[in-house]
Amino acid sequence: MRKFMTTTAMAALMAMAVGGIARAADSVEVLHWWTSGGEAAALDVLKKDLESKNISWTDMPVAGGGGTEAMTVLRARVTAGNAPTAVQMLGFDILDWAKEGALGNLDEIAAKEGWDKVIPTALQQFSKYDGHWIAAPVNVHSTNWVWINKAALDKAGGKEPTSWEELVALLDKFKEQGITPVAHGGQPWQDATIFDAVVLSLGKDFYKQAFIDLDPAALGGDKMKEAFDRMTKLRGYVDDNFSGRDWNLASAMVIEGKAGLQFMGDWAKGEFVKAKKVPGTDFVCMRFPGTQGSVTFNSDQFAMFKVAADKVPAQLQMASAIESPTFQSAFNVVKGSAPARTDVPDTDFDACGKKAIKDLADANASGSLYGSMAHGHANPASVKNAIYDVVTRQFNGELSSEEAVKELAAAVEAAK
């Protein structure tokens, strides 16, 4: 009798334990900043994919494009000893967390699924630390894009601008039409996103010298002054209410024909797609004039934090789901990005998506693929934030181009 009771009790306990493990293992908590319409639609593809695998999702959204606010919240969570399972993260931030020893290890799943062979080296630079996989890349975005309202462009003669002068002429024509030429939101990361493209438009070598090599001569030279002059020129084409506006509201201005164009990464396309707009019919996507052939990229990755052992299986399943080729296609079609693997067919992508995939491959092959300064793929946060500060103050008229050039070189030097 006693033996029977013990066995039964043990069996019950074991069942509870297994059930308990199953429950804990079956959930992930995800911190991210995908809160706009297009972003949320893309995130939903991931949530549903995991749900179909019986993994439940605890959402931890932190609004704020570019992720600045999300990174502040993350720091507080980790300091409190309560790291989420997975965190949307960009470039150098991933490496910073890895350096602190906060991230888990995805080597087993990466080896089993052969990630090394299909994920481009440009992304692996940020998905691996000390030779170990620490993050699962979900996409590749790029920042040197222009999103144009097609009807407004047609009214202006229909020709896509291919040089700075043609761009300025087009913006003047938008002004004549009585619409806001440039839809923009005055937030440091958005100003910096335009600056990525403007600097690249003055030469890919210049971009590399300034933002990748942090060469003081490039940061403090005449060409940089010209870049700031171009920013001043563009500032003249935004509306009076631009300050603080979220990027997706700026996209909406172009979608609704209230503005002519927006300079923004290809997450903007997610907003056009969500609004059921079609490339070539309702809007035009093109590279920032003068940057054709080059790409400034950023890749959203899910950095996997060190979590309790019972949570690791779901974390690995999430990483595996993210790298599945079918998921990569389904997600990135909605998000506006290109897949993080080189073996995903472009069949389901629209014209802009196909162009994004091709541009990336071409730029990679010709050595014209660079990490985006604005989106954390050129420098660690300390340098990035130092650049943001100068760019924003100059854009808002607090610094002349001459002053900005001097401040930029000094600020980067101090932050290095």
Ligand code: GAL
């Ligand atoms: C970028 C990120 C994109 C998009 C954008 C605006 O940094 O890579 O996925 O979310 O911010 O929020």
